[in-house]
Amino acid sequence: MKKLLILFSLLFILGCAKDEDFIMVDPNQEVPEALVIKDLIGIKLENTIVSDRVSMNVKLPEAGTYRIKIRHGLNNELISQERLEVKEGDNILKVYVASLEKSAYMIQLTDDFHNVLGNESFVVN
Amino acid sequence: MKKILLLIVGVLFTLTSFGQNNPSEINYGAVNTVTKVGDTLTVEFKYAKKDEGDATLLQFDFEWNNKLLNYQSVTWKTPSGASQTRNAWTGYKFNPKANSTESDMDVQYIWWRDEAGNNSYSTSADWSIDRITVQTASAYTDGDQIIEYKFIIKDKASTNYSNWNDILKVNWANFKKADGTQIQVTRPSDFLDLGSLEGGDAGSVTLKLSTKLLDNNVSDGTDYSYVIKNGAGETKASGDFDSSGEATVSGLENDVQYNISVSISDLPEYLGEVVTVADLALVFAEAIGAGSGPTGQTTTFDYYIQDIIADVVGTDNKVDFQDSYEILAYLQGVTSGNTNYITQAGTVHEYSGIKSTYGAYENNAVTFRNTFTPTDSDASSKTVEVAHGLRGDVNFSHSFEPSVSSGEKTTSAQTTSQSFRVSMAPGAKYNNTETANLDLVSEIKDGQVIFSINSQVADMVGSQFNIVYDKNILTLDDVIFDTGNTMTNFANIVEEGKVRVGSFDQNFEATVNQGTPYKLIFTPNEAIQNTSGLISFRVKEGVKADGTQILFNIQ
Numbered sequence: 068m069k070k071l072l073i074l075f076s077l078l079f080i081l082g083c084a085k086d087e088d089f090i091m092v093d094p095n096q097e098v099p100e101a102l103v104i105k106d107l108i109g110i111k112l113e114n115t116i117v118s119d120r121v122s123m124n125v126k127l128p129e130a131g132t133y134r135i136k137i138r139h140g141l142n143n144e145l146i147s148q149e150r151l152e153v154k155e156g157d158n159i160l161k162v163y164v165a166s167l168e169k170s171a172y173m174i175q176l177t178d179d180f181h182n183v184l185g186n187e188s189f190v191v192n
Numbered sequence: 193m194k195k196i197l198l199l200i201v202g203v204l205f206t207l208t209s210f211g212q213n214n215p216s217e218i219n220y221g222a223v224n225t226v227t228k229v230g231d232t233l234t235v236e237f238k239y240a241k242k243d244e245g246d247a248t249l250l251q252f253d254f255e256w257n258n259k260l261l262n263y264q265s266v267t268w269k270t271p272s273g274a275s276q277t278r279n280a281w282t283g284y285k286f287n288p289k290a291n292s293t294e295s296d297m298d299v300q301y302i303w304w305r306d307e308a309g310n311n312s313y314s315t316s317a318d319w320s321i322d323r324i325t326v327q328t329a330s331a332y333t334d335g336d337q338i339i340e341y342k343f344i345i346k347d348k349a350s351t352n353y354s355n356w357n358d359i360l361k362v363n364w365a366n367f368k369k370a371d372g373t374q375i376q377v378t379r380p381s382d383f384l385d386l387g388s389l390e391g392g393d394a395g396s397v398t399l400k401l402s403t404k405l406l407d408n409n410v411s412d413g414t415d416y417s418y419v420i421k422n423g424a425g426e427t428k429a430s431g432d433f434d435s436s437g438e439a440t441v442s443g444l445e446n447d448v449q450y451n452i453s454v455s456i457s458d459l460p461e462y463l464g465e466v467v468t469v470a471d472l473a474l475v476f477a478e479a480i481g482a483g484s485g486p487t488g489q490t491t492t493f494d495y496y497i498q499d500i501i502a503d504v505v506g507t508d509n510k511v512d513f514q515d516s517y518e519i520l521a522y523l524q525g526v527t528s529g530n531t532n533y534i535t536q537a538g539t540v541h542e543y544s545g546i547k548s549t550y551g552a553y554e555n556n557a558v559t560f561r562n563t564f565t566p567t568d569s570d571a572s573s574k575t576v577e578v579a580h581g582l583r584g585d586v587n588f589s590h591s592f593e594p595s596v597s598s599g600e601k602t603t604s605a606q607t608t609s610q611s612f613r614v615s616m617a618p619g620a621k622y623n624n625t626e627t628a629n630l631d632l633v634s635e636i637k638d639g640q641v642i643f644s645i646n647s648q649v650a651d652m653v654g655s656q657f658n659i660v661y662d663k664n665i666l667t668l669d670d671v672i673f674d675t676g677n678t679m680t681n682f683a684n685i686v687e688e689g690k691v692r693v694g695s696f697d698q699n700f701e702a703t704v705n706q707g708t709p710y711k712l713i714f715t716p717n718e719a720i721q722n723t724s725g726l727i728s729f730r731v732k733e734g735v736k737a738d739g740t741q742i743l744f745n746i747q
Binding site for chain 1: 409461632633634635636660661662663664665689720721722723724725726727728729730746747
């Protein structure tokens with residue numbers, strides 16, 4: 068009985084404590100460390116050498132319609148392009164590479180008018 | 193008094209002239225004519241008496257290059273009853289007496305016999321010494337043969353010699369009369385000189401491949417292999433090109449004619465992208481506007497070779513509607529039942545030949561000369577430039593475009609062609625290209641993946657897009673065309689994950705609508721948030737009525 072009283076007392080004390088004393092609010096909390104983008108805008112892949120698929124973070128200062136382009140790593144020829152709606156801040160997405168030839172590529176973030184906002188290279192292995 | 197002095201001088205001069213003896217000679221030279229490596233060289237040695245007497249002892253010593261000659265045999269030419277010996281040593285070379293006339297054979301003999309000691313010969317791996325001794329009661333007189341040697345001419349490859357100029361010379365001679373008097377001997381020539389001969393190892397021969405597949409970085413040279421055969425059809429060399437499209441070949445012989453063939457060694461994926469709507473347009477134009485075959489009397493083609501490349505059904509080198517419809521059927525994925533020669537995924541029909549004459553038109557036929565002959569006298573013969581082309585590739589997008597002038601059709605023939613050279617001046621090449629912007633984009637709408645081809649390009653009578661998609665994540669449900677009412681559209685699933693979409697107006701009148709002429713609808717097989725990388729595009733081109741190929745620049 069004495070033990071139960073002690074346990075309840077501890078729970079009571081903890082329950083009365085301020086939340087901020089124990090929970091740190093981090094806006095990047097759900098972004099894996101490998102995908103954290105420090106700048107306000109950018110694109111980042113979880114890995115540079117990829118196969119099948121890889122996670123990608125697209126970080127933007129405001130929501131809207133953007134494009135993600137994949138260009139060949141040698142001649143810069145555009146070989147794949149998607150248009151998508153994204154929210155402000157981090158957007159954790161995927162790049163699917165299973166149907167791409169094994170080669171080097173560049174992934175590019177642009178606005179809907181093809182203005183480049185970020186680049187990153189990757190290799191399909 | 194003056195006359196007396198002149199007389200005395202004249203008499204003295206005359207006596208002096210008569211007092212000079214021409215020494216005898218050891219003559220040696222080739223009896224036969226040799227022209228190439230492997231020939232048998234016969235060398236004879238003779239006594240030339242000159243002002244000397246007959247000889248009963250003939251001893252001479254000569255050196256020959258064992259890197260360039262291979263000793264075979266000797267034949268004595270001595271009189272009956274003569275004593276004769278041949279001594280031979282390999283790996284030595286004679287050192288002539290310093291500050292002497294090297295051709296004075298008896299002086300050199302005395303030098304060897306009395307003065308040189310250990311210095312008469314040096315070790316030299318390239319040279320061999322032969323010494324001939326003949327003693328006979330029946331004296332040698334002018335022009336008598338002593339001995340005949342036979343050698344096989346060796347290849348100079350892997351030696352330090354660039355020719356066969358210096359292969360044999362006599363070092364000294366010891367000729368005596370019957371009374372033992374030393375005979376003055378000279379040699380009229382130094383080294384036996386055969387000059388440059390044919391044959392032998394050609395050394396390194398460089399092969400250089402030309403095709404637009406390399407020029408445009410569609411592939412590298414490692415996709416190609418070569419086979420070199422001799423006239424008997426025996427394979428003498430084979431292998432792959434390197435990534436730059438070059439290969440170094442060894443084991444060939446100089447002055448031997450070889451033929452070379454080049455082929456795509458594997459079956460690379462891009463073979464399915466060789467024949468497109470741009471080729472189709474050219475073949476249709478030829479079938480409609482010309483159809484007279486390789487005579488070139490009326491034609492829309494620029495080169496005679498196109499008559500062959502475009503003749504994908506049959507082998508009569510005539511382009512007709514059967515060929516054009518066969519290509520259309522291929523693009524549409526329709527099986528015609530014909531045996532065709534269209535280069536496509538998994539199937540290659542190819543040509544190769546020497547670049548400078550590839551596709552030449554001679555004696556009413558298109559030729560692919562494939563012979564070459566390496567020779568030392570022409571350094572350029574050691575570099576063989578070869579060209580390669582693919583059947584069905586009428587616009588040479590993946591092939592070598594001929595450069596030989598005889599391969600071009602005459603401007604006058606093009607002038608008389610019908611309306612399908614409307615904006616193309618006679619003589620101008622049909623394979624002109626233009627670049628136009630295009631927007632190809634995928635997006636998720638209402639749970640489906642929509643891939644749109646958005647075009648603002650006018651005047652296209654044909655277009656083609658080869659689309660690749662991730663077959664594990666997407667299923668192609670539908671292709672929506674908005675190209676115009678009279679266009680012939682095609683959506684050919686080449687294999688799961690690859691679809692060929694396009695249009696073509698075989699009358700060269702209707703054009704593909706601007707806007708969004710093609711839309712592909714996919715259903716995702718798993719939950720996805722975005723489509724990056726799921727859909728990519730390979731071939732993307734259009735064609736105008738005059739044959740101009742439109743290369744799309746995807747923004």
